[in-house]
Amino acid sequence: MKILAMGDIHGQCQNIFNYLQKNQVDLIILTGDITHFGPNKLGEDILNEICAFNIPTLAIPGNCDQTCIYGxxxxxxxxxIHNKTLIIKNIGICGFGGSNITPFDTPLEFAEVQIYHELEKLMKQIEDQPIRILVTHAPPYDTKADILPSGEHVGSESVLKIIEEFQPSLNICGHIHEAKIIDKIGNTIIVNPGESSKGFASIIEINEEDNNIEINPYLINL
Known part of the structure; x- marks a missing residue:
C-alpha cells in the first residue's frame, strides 16, 4: 500500500491537485488544518476536490479549523476518522484531531486528559491488527516532530504516552510546520509531513511479504 500523508493545508491545495494529477497512491491521509480558520464550507469543498481523484481519503480536523469542520x-x-477507528484489510487506523492547549486559543483544542482518554479507547479497538496507524494533528511531546525553531517542545504529552504504552506501527501527525521529520519512539515510526500548503508531504509504503511487514516513509515535495 502506498499512502500519501499530508497536513496543514490551510486552504492552499493547488500543489496537492498538481501532484495527484501526475502520481498514483492507494490512500490519502490528512492530519488536519484543512482550512485556516474557515470560511465555512471551504473544508468540505477542499475534501471533495481531493476525493475527485477517486482515491480513498481519511481526514481529521486541526486546531485551526472551525468547529463546523466536523460536519x-x-x-x-x-x-x-476523528475519534473513530477504521480497519482496511489488516491495517487498523484511528484518529484524533485538534491539538493540546496552545497560547493562541484556537478553535479546536483539548485538555491532555481528554486526549489520553479518547486515544486509549481507540487504540484498544485496533490492538489486534498487525499494522496500527495512529493519526493525530498534534505530534508527540519531546520529539523531533514537535520542536519549534526556538528549541521548545510543544507537542502533546498524551500522544507521547499513548505511543509509549501501545507502540502503534506508525504515528502520522502535523501541527508544527517547521518540524517536518521522520522520528521514532521505541518501535513506532513518527512522521510529520510538514506544511502541505508550502509543498511538503510524505509517502508511506507498507509492504508485506511472508508475514514480514515493512513500513518505509519518506518526505517529498509536492
Missing part, C-alpha cells in the same frame, strides 16, 4: 468532513466524500 464538513462528514458531508464530504472523505472519511472522518
Amino acid at each position: 464538513e468532513i462528514e458531508n464530504s466524500n472523505a472519511i472522518n
